[in-house]
Amino acid sequence: xxxxxxxxxxxxxxxxxxxxxxxxxxxxxxxxxxxxxxxxxxxxxxxxxxxxxxxxxxxxxxxxxxxxxxxxxxxxxxxxxxxxxxxxxxxxxxxxxxxxxxxxxxxxxxxxxxxxxxxxxxxxxxxxxxxxxxxxxxxxxxxxxxxxxxxxxxxxxxxxxxxxxxxxxxxxxxxxxxxxxxxxxxxxxxxxxxxxxxxxxxxxxxxxxxxxxxxxxxxxxxxxxxxxxxxxxxxxxxxxxxxxxxxxxxxxxxxxxxxxxxxxxxxxxxxxxxxxxxxxxxxxxxxxxxxxxxxxxxxxxxxxxxxxxxxxxxxxxxxxxxxxxxxxxxxxxxxxxxxxxxxxxxxxxxxxxxxxxxxxxxxxxxxxxxxxxxxxxxxxxxxxxxxxxxxxxxxxxxxxxxxxxxxxxxxxxx
Numbered sequence: 001x002x003x004x005x006x007x008x009x010x011x012x013x014x015x016x017x018x019x020x021x022x023x024x025x026x027x028x029x030x031x032x033x034x035x036x037x038x039x040x041x042x043x044x045x046x047x048x049x050x051x052x053x054x055x056x057x058x059x060x061x062x063x064x065x066x067x068x069x070x071x072x073x074x075x076x077x078x079x080x081x082x083x084x085x086x087x088x089x090x091x092x093x094x095x096x097x098x099x100x101x102x103x104x105x106x107x108x109x110x111x112x113x114x115x116x117x118x119x120x121x122x123x124x125x126x127x128x129x130x131x132x133x134x135x136x137x138x139x140x141x142x143x144x145x146x147x148x149x150x151x152x153x154x155x156x157x158x159x160x161x162x163x164x165x166x167x168x169x170x171x172x173x174x175x176x177x178x179x180x181x182x183x184x185x186x187x188x189x190x191x192x193x194x195x196x197x198x199x200x201x202x203x204x205x206x207x208x209x210x211x212x213x214x215x216x217x218x219x220x221x222x223x224x225x226x227x228x229x230x231x232x233x234x235x236x237x238x239x240x241x242x243x244x245x246x247x248x249x250x251x252x253x254x255x256x257x258x259x260x261x262x263x264x265x266x267x268x269x270x271x272x273x274x275x276x277x278x279x280x281x282x283x284x285x286x287x288x289x290x291x292x293x294x295x296x297x298x299x300x301x302x303x304x305x306x307x308x309x310x311x312x313x314x315x316x317x318x319x320x321x322x323x324x325x326x327x328x329x330x331x332x333x334x335x336x337x338x339x340x341x342x343x344x345x346x347x348x349x350x351x352x353x354x355x356x357x358x359x360x361x362x363x364x365x366x367x368x369x370x371x372x373x374x375x376x377x378x379x380x381x382x383x384x385x386x387x388x389x390x391x392x393x394x395x396x397x398x399x400x401x402x403x404x405x406x407x408x409x410x411x412x413x414x
Contacts, residue, residue, distance in 0.1 A: 004314050005307070005321070006338060009054070009297070011253040015166060015220050017098055019054035020314060021334045024256070024301040024322035025102040025169065025224070027069060027363070028059040028370055029399070034406060035065070035075040036084040042091040044374040048327060049095030052334030055320070056092045057169050057256075060104035060176075061160075063152040065410060066116035069106040069176070072399035076101070076156045079410070082163045089164035100167035100220060101160040103153060107177030108138035108186075115404050119145065120180050121187040121194065131356045146193060146203060149177070154210035157221075167220025170207055173258045178204045179226060182243065185234045201243050208250045222254040222299075223247060227286040237286050241293055248295040256299040256322060257290065259283050280309045284316060291317035305346065307337040328369040329381045350385045361385035364392035 009017045032038030048056055062068050062075045076085060092099030108120035111134060118136035126135040141149070157168045172178035180186045181203045187194050193202050204223070212221055227240050244255055259282065282302035291298055300313050301322030310321040326333055330343040347365055352358040368388040369379040 005310060009319055011220055011297070012251070013167075013220050013253050014218050015098065015253070017054040017320070018096060019052075019334065020320050021053050021310070021337075022055040022057060022299060022301075022320050022322045023048050023053050023327050024258075024299075024324045025057045025059050025171070026324045026328065026366055026370065027073075029070045029072040029367060029396070030371065030374065031072045031074045031399075032084075033402075034080075035062075035068075035073065035403065036080065037074055037088040038084065040371075040374040041074075042087055043376060044370055045088065045091040045099070046094050047331045047373045049092055049097060049099075051095070051327070051332035052338060053095075053327070054097050054334075056097060056099045057322075058088070058092070058099070058101050060102045060171055061156065063103055063105055063156045064117075064149065065407065067106055067110060067119065068114065068116065068403070069104065069109065070111070070399070071114065071396055071403040076103075076159055076163075077152065078155050078159075080159070082159060085160070085163035085165075089166075093164070093166070098166040098220075100169050100222065101156075101165045102169040102171055102224070103156045103160070104171035105149060105152070105177040107180045108135065109175055110136050112136045113400065115407050119177070121189050121200075124186050124188065126175075128356045140189070143191075150203065150206045150210050153207045154214040157211040157219075158214040161215045161219050167222060167253070168211065168215075169222040169224055169254075169256065170204070170211065171224050172204050173224045173226040173256075178207070179235070182226075182239065183235045197239055197242055198246070201246055204243070205246060205250065208247060208252060212251045217251075220253045221251060222256060223252055224256040224258060227257045227259045227283045227290060237289060240286075241290055244290065244294050244296055252296055254299055254320065255294070255296050256301055256320075257283055257287050258301050259286070280304060280306070284313060287313075287318055288316045306342060310337070325366050328366050328373070329379045331373060331379075345379070345381050347381045348383065348385065352385075358385075361389045364388040367392055 006019045030040050062073050065075045065077055110118045118138045119141045120138035123140045125137050160168050182200050187200050192199050280303045287300045297319035299320035299322050300318045304310055304323050305326040313321050325347055329345055350358045350361045365385050365388045372379055
């Protein structure tokens with residue numbers, strides 16, 4: 001049973017992926033001392049590498065040490081030592097597949113108790129009703145801050161290549177900084193970074209240009225983009241189609257389609273509106289339309305757990321199937337599919353009425369499984385989401401104390 005799922009994909013950079021199955025990025029929040037990858041992440045990625053995926057995309061690596069999505073986030077900036085990243089790349093390639101580093105800046109999606117900066121295109125905060133106070137109030141970025149951030153992405157990509165990674169994925173989805181610039185609901189600027197879509201896309205396009213100039217032609221450059229934000233009046237599928245067309249002349253190898261943000265967590269199957277209620281392949285209907293006009297190969301992520309679903313995605317014209325949660329529960333799922341088997345376990349669903357809390361619990365469940373894999377243990381997908389969430393909050397408090405200390409020392413040394 002080896003169909004198109006297990007055929008290679010040749011990218012415009014010349015890189016060839018051994019099959020059409022990718023581990024999509026999941027935020028591990030497992031950095032060791034100095035916000036660096038350590039043996040936990042090495043072990044985790046060796047587990048995934050041995051499972052048969054053609055491509056591993058890391059959880060988001062931060063380009064700015066003062067702007068993290070979580071206190072245990074990995075940072076690769078101009079000051080980070082490369083040796084731990086070299087080990088991470090080796091672990092990811094140990095099974096014969098490729099490993100790309102997802103690079104990111106959180107923008108306004110920063111917890112209110114985090115030190116550092118909270119930036120956005122405008123000073124509009126995250127709106128989560130009674131949970132809104134969990135996030136800091138952003139300040140609108142200056143032109144200098146925007147230009148410095150573009151440079152940070154290029155520096156991180158260049159150093160990722162030096163460390164042995166095969167490519168980078170620029171995160172412009174899920175409500176993080178570049179997604180914020182793309183969104184007309186968040187980006188209220190009146191300069192040339194705001195207003196019409198070509199202005200709102202300017203920062204993303206400038207980053208892609210800078211990254212492509214900083215790496216070799218054979219190094220893959222991908223972009224993760226929302227197929228839609230799933231918020232009325234927000235970034236939508238037509239916007240996504242136009243942005244993909246803008247990316248094509250810039251040498252982008254692949255665009256990964258996802259959807260949602262913290263305000264509308266469609267990526268966990270919990271959108272704020274009703275346009276993605278599918279239990280599997282959440283964004284396939286939108287992808288089917290985008291693939292008709294896309295000049296760039298597309299990857300689709302979100303709710304894919306079975307081979308039949310993966311094949312249906314490829315049949316639509318999508319080039320690569322991305323999976324996250326399914327591989328946290330069954331790290332050898334691609335090899336199982338090749339042998340005609342499916343996963344024998346699935347994650348316990350979170351059906352809480354509070355969507356923001358349910359999304360946080362779902363992510364905590366996934367991280368619980370990843371930590372078990374990193375310890376060499378078997379996943380335990382039946383863990384109650386409330387237990388996983390409480391355990392995650394405890395770990396984050398410890399990580400926050402460590403990050404504060406590290407950041408203060410880094411500032412003093414600068």
